[in-house]
Structure formats: structure tokens, C-alpha cells
Amino acid sequence: MTPEEFRRSAHELVDWIADYRSNIENMPVRAQVEPGDVRNALPSQAPQQGEPFASVVSDLDKIVVPGITQVQHPMHYGWFPSNASLASVLGDITCAGLGTLGISWESCPSLTEVEEVVCDWLRQLTGLSEQWEGTIHDTASTACMTALLIARERTSNFSENSGGLQSEVKPLIVYTTSEVHSSVQKAALLAGFGADNVRSIAIDAISRQMSATALQDQIRLDIENQCAPCCVIASAGTTGVTAFDPVDEIADVLEDTTIWLHVDAAMSGTAMLLPECRHLWHGVERADSVSWNPHKWMGTILDCSLFYVKDPEHLIRVMSTNPSYLRSTVDGEVTQYRDWGIPLGRRFRALKLWFHLRLDGVDAIKQRIRRDLDNALWLVNAVEAEQDWCIVAPVTLQTVCIRHQPQNMNGEALDQHTLNWVDRINQSGAAFMSPSKLDERWMVRVSIGVESTERHHVERLWRVIRTTAHECL
Ligand SMILES: Cc1ncc(COP(=O)(O)O)c(C=O)c1O
Structure with a gap:
């Protein structure tokens, strides 16, 4: 062509x-x-x-x-928002059109330096201090994998340079909860920790937050049992019900240890653009790494996951490779993002963030996030005002977990009813929501936040839900 x-x-x-x-x-x-x-x-x-x-x-x-499945549709309330703002689409098209190669600073200085700048813009916008430096990964799964790899190398004193995990005398332990995203378990297994060494720490039954006391007890027990505690993955906004682990309390437990603390804020990092939401990840400054996805609620088209660390030197030591063919005269003076993650060749992903922020502007993005929070609140009030309907988990942001609970219906019959009404709506194409299990019982997550979803869409959804649930009785 x-x-x-x-x-x-x-x-x-x-x-x-x-x-x-x-x-x-x-x-x-x-x-x-x-x-x-x-x-x-x-x-x-x-x-x-x-x-x-x-x-x-x-x-x-x-x-x-x-x-x-039209995730840009205003009646899409499934999974999490995967907004692809048209401003960011222009950035992605530009990335493709320029056809750059990101294998070193020299191969595309702009790719490196625009990425440095936009990562720093978003650091400031989410209230993170200057001690953080960031990069862009494809997904939160990769970011979490990276965090686990660098945690592993810190605990094992760079065993990658000798016998690796296979020569460790003590098993290295990862701590999460049952609420953590499945990508965390996957990353821990792929990073070689082994399923037996991933601890699921108890959660509070209502808030579904990790119990810092249970974490402390488990770490103590592991040390007594000649294990090496390595990494805690805290969720700032879980996938199920958007629960926030108490990052500050977890950091208290980890004080004076070398245990890595990674905060997975894949969905909820966007909320941190709003100062009024930042209390939810209070203590984040005490973590070692943080990741979140502008490609979710914020609306920078997939794939765009930010990964911040406080000690890039450590990250680079774990990840760096220096084949002679990549040598350049500026080595040592510039950022080589290939040493900040797994891939060598990188796309010019920063362009989509740069376009998005420049063309839409921060104020409009924040206004939209606040609109979504208001819409979630509206739905909470509507559900609570209706007999036989309940909100089944605390609503911290824009995900509202609901159940239609007709009197005398429970157990398997209730589960079947929940699946019946949500499947009927999903199959009709009128709206889409994700059924999900909470304490072994089905409920329905209404995840508000598509860029085009206005109040009248949420009102329409609530009408469709009520009508369909009654038709399914
Ligand atoms: C809390 C959380 N962490 C991680 C992920 C994985 O995100 P990604 O698809 O970017 O790997 C998700 C996806 O929804 C998530 O909700």
C-alpha cells in the first residue's frame, strides 16, 4: 500500500x-x-x-x-469499564502510523521521553509524591508479574544470577486475599513461587478488606516455619466488589522488613484523579510498587497500564540486558525502558495517553468520573428504596452489587433466579452486566462508567432490571 x-x-x-x-x-x-x-x-x-x-x-x-460485545455502549455495565476515548484512539492510530521501534532510547528518543513525561503527569494527577517513577506496561497482569519478579529477586538476593528459585533453601511466600484478581495468582505461579507458597489472608466479612492482623500472624508463622516472606499484593479496588485493602495498616505490618508491597489499583487508580477518593489508598506512599490501568475507567484505549516504583535501580538490576548490538553512546545518561519490564520491543503507547490528556483535558475526565460516582449513588438509593432488592456489598466507587431477593426464596432457587434474570437481559442485547459469586451466592455487578453512560441510561437499566426480574419469577 x-x-x-x-x-x-x-x-x-x-x-x-x-x-x-x-x-x-x-x-x-x-x-x-x-x-x-x-x-x-x-x-x-x-x-x-x-x-x-x-x-x-x-x-x-x-x-x-x-x-x-459493545463495551463502548452506554448500556454496558459488565466487568469493568474499558473506555476507548476517541482522543486516545487518535494517539493509537498515530502510534501505528509512525511505526516506531522502542528497543532503546536511541531507537526512538521521543518514545522514551514522552513516556517519562506522561507517567509523571499521571503521578502528579493521582497525588503520588516525587519519589515514584513510572513506565507503561500492556496490562496490570504484566505489571503485577513484574512486581513479583523484582520482589523475588530482592528476597532471594538476586538468585537469578546463580541457581534461581531452585537453589533457595527457604520457600519464598506471597500474600494476597481471596478477593485479589486472578492475574495475581497467575503471575505468582508463572514467577515460580508455586501455589503452595501463595497465602490467602483472611478478609473482613463485610468490607472484604485484607485483615492486617491476620497478615501479621501469617508472616510470623511463616518465619517460624523457615519460610521467607517475600511480597504482599494489596488490592486498591478489587474486581468483585471494589474493596480496598488497608494499605497503611499493611505497611505498618511490613515496617522494618524487606517484604515487597505491591498495590494493584488496576480499576480504581482512575478514582485517584479525584482528591476526595485518595483516602481509599491511604498509605500508598509506603508501598514499593503501584499499578493501575488508564485503559479501564479513565478511558485511554487498551493497552495502557501504569507501573510505578520507588527504586528503579532495583527494577533495572533485575530486568536489564545489555546485548552489544544495543550499545549506544548515551548509555547511562538515558532511560532504557526495555530494562523496566519483560519485552524488548515496545510500542509508542505513551502517545495515546498524551493525546487523551491533551485533547480531552484533565477537568473533563475528572467531571466524568464524578458523574459516574453520582450515578452509582443514584442506583444505590433506587435499589435500597425497593422492596425485595438489596445491595450486597459496600459501594466504594462505581460498582454496585445487587440481588433480587423475593421473600422465601433462597439457596439454589435464589441463585437460579439471579442467573435467569441477568442472562435474559444480557441475551436480549438491551444491557449487559456481569453475574459474579459473593460468598458462594450469585449476585449481579452493575459496573457504571462507560464514557457515554448518562443518568438516563442508568435509570433505563434499573427499569429493565426490575421488569425482567419480575418476569422471571
Ligand atoms: C483489580 C484488577 N487487577 C488486575 C486486573 C487485570 O487487568 P489487565 O486486564 O490489565 O491485566 C483487573 C482486570 O479487571 C482487575 O480488576
């Missing part, structure tokens, strides 16, 4: 994207396909000859779009 052919097609594509976003509210929220439909609609072999652009766009409409 020549630049001129690209110009023509790209103009068409941008129009197509703008139309798609304008019309999204008219589409069903949930993908209306059965397993295999999309695959079977595509040829089983790649084309030998280039095809006209129009036929690709036509297949986008006919095959691809029906196979998308």
Missing part, C-alpha cells in the same frame, strides 16, 4: 469509525453470535492477491461487528 492509497483508505476508515461510534447505541450490547460463527464466515486461507479496501470494510460490517 502506498502512502496515497493509505490516505484514501484511512479517510474512509476514519469515517467508518466515527459512524460506528455514533451508532453504537442502536446496536445490541452483547455480541449476537454463536461460537464459531465468525470463524466460519471467514475463508480458511489467506488471499493470494490483495483485495479492494471496500471488501474489507464490508466484512467489518457483516462479520466482525456482530461478533463484538
Whole structure:
């Protein structure tokens, strides 16, 4: 494709994207396909000859779009918001168009230095002190994996340079709770800790926060049993009910130890743009690393996860590689982000954050977050005012966990009823929510926060929920 052919097609594509976003509210929220439909609609072999652009766009409409669950739809309340602000889309398109290669500062100085700047902007915007330095990973899963790897190397005194974990006399222990995101368990297993060495610390039954006392007791027990406590992963905003572990109390427990404290704020980091929410991660300054995803609620298109550390030297010592072909005359003077994470080749991800912040502006983003918090509060009040409906977990931000609890219905029958009404709504395409288990009983998470979701959408959702739940009785 020549630049001129690209110009023509790209103009068409941008129009197509703008139309798609304008019309999204008219589409069903949930993908209306059965397993295999999309695959079977595509040829089983790649084309030998280039095809006209129009036929690709036509297949986008006919095959691809029906196979998308529309997370940008204002009636999407599933999982967590995965906002893709159009301002950030422009940044992502620019990233692709520039076609840069991020393998060293020299390979693209702008990639490195824009990333340094936007990470620092977001550090300031979330109230983190100057002792933090950040980078952008693809996902919170990678950020958590990185935190565990550097924690492992701190506890094992850089065993990677000798026998690795396999030569450690004492097993290294990771501490989390049952509420932590599944990516944490996965990262701990992949980082070689072993499932037997991941402790699930007791939580408070109501707030679902980690008990700092239980953590302290477990660490003491592990030390007595000749284990090496290594890392605590605290959740600032769990996936299930957006619970916040007491970071400050956990930091008290870890005071005077070398145990790493990582704070996973994947979803809720966005809330820290608002000073009035920062009490929720009080004590974060005492952690060793923090990560959060602008690609969730804040709205910088996937993939964009911020990872901050206080001691980049340690991170670099664990991650750095210096093959001779990457040598440059500025080594030692500049940031080499390949030494801040696992991949060598990196995309110019900072552009989407840079575009997003510059084009939308911080004030508008904060206003939207406050709107979502207000909408969640509205829903809480509406649910609480209705007989037979309940809020099943404290609402800290924008996730409202609800259950329809008709009198005399409980146990398996209640579970079946919950799944019936939520599945019926999801399948209808009118709205989408995620059923989830809380203490072994099904409930429904209403996760508010799509960029286009206004109060009237939440009001409509509540009408649909009540009507459908009653129809399912
Ligand atoms: C609290 C929490 N941590 C981590 C993750 C994983 O995020 P990612 O998809 O960026 O790996 C999620 C995803 O929803 C999450 O809610």
C-alpha cells in the first residue's frame, strides 16, 4: 500500500469509525453470535492477491461487528469499564502510523521521553509524591508479574544470577486475599513461587478488606516455619466488589522488613484523579510498587497500564540486558525502558495517553468520573428504596452489587433466579452486566462508567432490571 492509497483508505476508515461510534447505541450490547460463527464466515486461507479496501470494510460490517460485545455502549455495565476515548484512539492510530521501534532510547528518543513525561503527569494527577517513577506496561497482569519478579529477586538476593528459585533453601511466600484478581495468582505461579507458597489472608466479612492482623500472624508463622516472606499484593479496588485493602495498616505490618508491597489499583487508580477518593489508598506512599490501568475507567484505549516504583535501580538490576548490538553512546545518561519490564520491543503507547490528556483535558475526565460516582449513588438509593432488592456489598466507587431477593426464596432457587434474570437481559442485547459469586451466592455487578453512560441510561437499566426480574419469577 502506498502512502496515497493509505490516505484514501484511512479517510474512509476514519469515517467508518466515527459512524460506528455514533451508532453504537442502536446496536445490541452483547455480541449476537454463536461460537464459531465468525470463524466460519471467514475463508480458511489467506488471499493470494490483495483485495479492494471496500471488501474489507464490508466484512467489518457483516462479520466482525456482530461478533463484538459493545463495551463502548452506554448500556454496558459488565466487568469493568474499558473506555476507548476517541482522543486516545487518535494517539493509537498515530502510534501505528509512525511505526516506531522502542528497543532503546536511541531507537526512538521521543518514545522514551514522552513516556517519562506522561507517567509523571499521571503521578502528579493521582497525588503520588516525587519519589515514584513510572513506565507503561500492556496490562496490570504484566505489571503485577513484574512486581513479583523484582520482589523475588530482592528476597532471594538476586538468585537469578546463580541457581534461581531452585537453589533457595527457604520457600519464598506471597500474600494476597481471596478477593485479589486472578492475574495475581497467575503471575505468582508463572514467577515460580508455586501455589503452595501463595497465602490467602483472611478478609473482613463485610468490607472484604485484607485483615492486617491476620497478615501479621501469617508472616510470623511463616518465619517460624523457615519460610521467607517475600511480597504482599494489596488490592486498591478489587474486581468483585471494589474493596480496598488497608494499605497503611499493611505497611505498618511490613515496617522494618524487606517484604515487597505491591498495590494493584488496576480499576480504581482512575478514582485517584479525584482528591476526595485518595483516602481509599491511604498509605500508598509506603508501598514499593503501584499499578493501575488508564485503559479501564479513565478511558485511554487498551493497552495502557501504569507501573510505578520507588527504586528503579532495583527494577533495572533485575530486568536489564545489555546485548552489544544495543550499545549506544548515551548509555547511562538515558532511560532504557526495555530494562523496566519483560519485552524488548515496545510500542509508542505513551502517545495515546498524551493525546487523551491533551485533547480531552484533565477537568473533563475528572467531571466524568464524578458523574459516574453520582450515578452509582443514584442506583444505590433506587435499589435500597425497593422492596425485595438489596445491595450486597459496600459501594466504594462505581460498582454496585445487587440481588433480587423475593421473600422465601433462597439457596439454589435464589441463585437460579439471579442467573435467569441477568442472562435474559444480557441475551436480549438491551444491557449487559456481569453475574459474579459473593460468598458462594450469585449476585449481579452493575459496573457504571462507560464514557457515554448518562443518568438516563442508568435509570433505563434499573427499569429493565426490575421488569425482567419480575418476569422471571
Ligand atoms: C483489580 C484488577 N487487577 C488486575 C486486573 C487485570 O487487568 P489487565 O486486564 O490489565 O491485566 C483487573 C482486570 O479487571 C482487575 O480488576
